[in-house]
Amino acid sequence: MKTRIGILGYGNLGRGTEIAVAAAEDMELAAVFTRRDPAGVMILTEGVPVVNVSEIENWKDKIDVLVLCGGSATDLPVQTPKYAELFNVIDSFDTHARIPEHFANVDAAAKKGGKIGMISVGWDPGLFSLNRVYANAILPDGKDYTFWGKGVSQGHSDAIRRVKGVKNAKQYTVPVESALESVRNGENPELSTRQKHLRECFVVLEDGADAAQVEKDIKEMPNYFADYDTTVHFISEEELLRDHAGMAHGGFVFRSGRTGVNKENNHIIEYSLKLDSNPEFTTSVLVAYARAVKRMADEGMTGAKTVLDVPPAYLCIQSGDELRAHLL
């Protein structure tokens, strides 16, 4: 019997989850839940109902894992604990500083409901976290480096849009190539914020706006841009929509560590992602971990979990024998 997946929220993540479930031979999409009028939500999979979230309790026995596709700012802090009482759930909560609090809330709810609540699954947090943890355990004496990009930062794009005179904008976070090379060469550099990433902005002005003033306002914005080398390109709205609609992203995690009687040997572990579609890759991770959620629930586990708690084999369709024969 296939694992029955529910999706709550049908934006980029909901749609990506739907695509990843369709590609998983051991899963089927049971229903998509939405806060909108279901009649206005067109999904890709034929024959699957779109249901208003107010009716979700009726689906308690028809869904094995509910994938929560809301945002981390306001949706997931409420939704994940709420639905972890009723369903095995999984989310991509990515506000690093609030993970301990979110974990505690989900843990209490999931234990009350006898369910699994897996949080913060994606690539960072997620695959990047895994790599930080493995590499720290293996090389206890070392330094970690995480770089993001090249990719669009939603938060920085939003910040530019709030500048007076700006009609629309996209901001790319770009890792500094010379910093990557220095880390790769085992130089263990101390890198300032400015030395790690560049910020590249594509801005559409409102009619009559003062371009020089807008550029100054962006470059001097505290926290977001003041500590970075920032470039601002003014383009037309047509160019923005045509050339900057993509959702590519990526990044790098390094650990550089020493071993030896006199710490004479250096080792570099590097992990990197180059993604054409950030939401589709993130949801591909979510769906692999949804498989693990089902297995952990079937074993009788309950409570909040993260990627750090999951044996890698639990993500796979293949049996242990098959994995050992072909992938170990």
Added chain:
Amino acid sequence: MKTRIGILGYGNLGRGTEIAVAAAEDMELAAVFTRRDPAGVMILTEGVPVVNVSEIENWKDKIDVLVLCGGSATDLPVQTPKYAELFNVIDSFDTHARIPEHFANVDAAAKKGGKIGMISVGWDPGLFSLNRVYANAILPDGKDYTFWGKGVSQGHSDAIRRVKGVKNAKQYTVPVESALESVRNGENPELSTRQKHLRECFVVLEDGADAAQVEKDIKEMPNYFADYDTTVHFISEEELLRDHAGMAHGGFVFRSGRTGVNKENNHIIEYSLKLDSNPEFTTSVLVAYARAVKRMADEGMTGAKTVLDVPPAYLCIQSGDELRAHLL
């Protein structure tokens, strides 16, 4: 109380394990076991006994995890099942084709003894396997690529030494840069053996040997060299010992996979290692997994395990709370 580690076999791996245990604040070295005369084995750690392996049974209650540091060809197929009946054990068995058989033997012995027997821990098999498994689970529609090097291949160096006229030799396996770039660019190339790796040989001739004949014999050797672009450099024994005594190694694991309604998005996952000391890095992995072995044994698990069965958090000294707050 610290985890008490025993080491069986004191070559490069035994010494590397000793160094890694000394760097782990939650572990202590209890004893080193050897088939040699213990009086002739000088270890680095003061106050730790070197014991003949014939007395190992007396240490049953004084060791939490025994790290088996023998070779995969003849030592480990015998030692790991034998000692898994008496101790929680861990090995770095790396003959990929024989892993299923080794797993079955160790599983039976470890279950009989009520112990954990963890096999094939290191970087390949080991960390590379983890990356293959994670990436396959996340991107089911894709291609895997593994490259090794630049590093010394012991098997190929041995093969050269068996050629008539050769006194000594070292062989480096070198990944082809253009092949790496093609994979990184998402071109999903079909790569022949010759297109993936180069073989670079440093050879010391015996007095009076025919260099041209030796070079021909190496380059035409089936399986080892005939399918590769091979270069042969003749050097003096002094140069070989001075310039080619290092144990650096490394490699790359890629998965390139597609998602999307029409498979229109490509994603590249790349993992790479650049290691100054292959044995010290391998044993750093072994010691991190020895921590997991102790924890799994304490939880009452028994039988054979691999890295695919271990939740990443089990490798760490830190608590779950600490990991979620700082590394997730």
